[in-house]
Amino acid sequence: MLPVLFVAFAALLVVTSLMVVLHKNPVTSALFLVLAFCSLAGIYLLLRAEFLGMVQIVVYAGAIMVLFLFVIMYLNLQHDVETGLQIAVRRGIGWFVGALMLLTGAALLKRGWALGPANEVMPGAEQGNVAAIGRVLYSRYLFPFEITSILLLVAMVGVIMIARGRTGHPSVRMGPAAERGAAGGSA
Amino acid sequence: MIPLSWLIGLSAIVFTIGVVGVLVRRNALVIFMSIELMLNAANLAFVAFASEMKSLDGQVFVFFVMTVAAAEVAIGLAIIVHLFRLRETVFVDEIHLLKG
Numbered sequence: 001m002l003p004v005l006f007v008a009f010a011a012l013l014v015v016t017s018l019m020v021v022l023h024k025n026p027v028t029s030a031l032f033l034v035l036a037f038c039s040l041a042g043i044y045l046l047l048r049a050e051f052l053g054m055v056q057i058v059v060y061a062g063a064i065m066v067l068f069l070f071v072i073m074y075l076n077l078q079h080d081v082e083t084g085l086q087i088a089v090r091r092g093i094g095w096f097v098g099a100l101m102l103l104t105g106a107a108l109l110k111r112g113w114a115l116g117p118a119n120e121v122m123p124g125a126e127q128g129n130v131a132a133i134g135r136v137l138y139s140r141y142l143f144p145f146e147i148t149s150i151l152l153l154v155a156m157v158g159v160i161m162i163a164r165g166r167t168g169h170p171s172v173r174m175g176p177a178a179e180r181g182a183a184g185g186s187a
Numbered sequence: 188m189i190p191l192s193w194l195i196g197l198s199a200i201v202f203t204i205g206v207v208g209v210l211v212r213r214n215a216l217v218i219f220m221s222i223e224l225m226l227n228a229a230n231l232a233f234v235a236f237a238s239e240m241k242s243l244d245g246q247v248f249v250f251f252v253m254t255v256a257a258a259e260v261a262i263g264l265a266i267i268v269h270l271f272r273l274r275e276t277v278f279v280d281e282i283h284l285l286k287g
Contacts, residue, residue: 006189010197017201017224021208026216033220040227043197046189047238049246052230059253064223064260071264072216075271086280087213094210098203105199109192129246136243137250148254155258162265 006046012039026077030068037061050129194235202228215267215277219260226256 016036020029037060044053137145201224208221230249237245271277 002189006193010193013197014200014204017204020217020220020224021204021211026214029217029220033223036224037227040231043194043231044234047194047234049234049238049249052234052246052249055250055253059257060223060227064257067260067264068216068220071268074268075216075277077214077216077277091211094207097210098207101203101206102199105196105203109196109199132243133246133250136247141247144251148251151254151258155261159261159265162262162269 002046006043009039009042009046012036013043026072027069030065030072033068034061034065037065048129051133191235191239195232198228198232198235201225201231213278213280215270215279218279219263219267223256223260226252 013036016032016039019032020036023029023032037056041053041056041061044050044056205221205223205225205228208224209218212218212221230252233245233249233252237243237249267277270282274282276282
């Protein structure tokens with residue numbers, strides 16, 4: 001049963017990610033990406049990573065993709081125009097590099113993997129994945145976890161600064177240009 | 188139990204699709220989505236190895252990667268919106284300020 005489910009989710013993931021890349025309409029691409037994230041969440045569930053499956057759906061399929069769709073519709077884009085020799089050449093190069101990477105990966109995967117010694121029991125296997133992850137996150141990874149909050153704060157401040165644009169500081173923008181203009185005029 | 192090689196192979200395929208998307212498409216938003224695909228492929232490899240090694244560390248790392256991806260998407264989309272206001276396009280080959 002497990003391999004059947006895995007193959008189904010994997011096929012869905014590959015097909016939807018191909019559609020993300022190949023579809024001409026960005027909105028359709030974004031919706032296919034939501035489907036890809038959901039099938040990936042299914043694979044996480046099969047791997048007994050329940051917490052990550054939930055976070056995958058809530059954060060990726062929920063928050064991030066809503067942000068994407070909001071921006072796509074805000075910009076009101078038309079269908080992509082992808083014709084012309086230059087674009088054809090670049091498309092050829094892109095698919096060539098992709099095929100090369102896939103061949104390299106296949107060659108690497110043919111060799112055997114030597115994994116380290118495995119622990120006998122999954123930590124916290126008897127009390128559920130979420131509790132176990134919470135325990136690890138708040139003990140061993142407490143410092144990185146707190147750093148993450150600073151990262152998010154920096155991202156918030158950066159987004160606000162970028163989104164405000166240059167209109168917020170006319171003096172900063174005009175200052176050097178005006179000085180240069182005055183210097184040029186006097187010279 | 189799902190074999191590790193299947194999971195890593197799936198991760199490699201999804202990552203390659205993401206790379207092809209970045210190289211082939213010219214819409215900055217779709218390029219961004221392809222980057223998300225690559226991040227998710229890396230996450231899948233993390234979870235696969237964590238499940239194989241019976242350790243939770245890989246899953247915690249995936250959690251951090253998701254946080255970084257969320258921050259990255261917020262900032263990247265803000266940059267794209269700003270670029271659109273400035274140049275009226277999101278096609279990356281029409282944005283060539285460095286060419287002069």
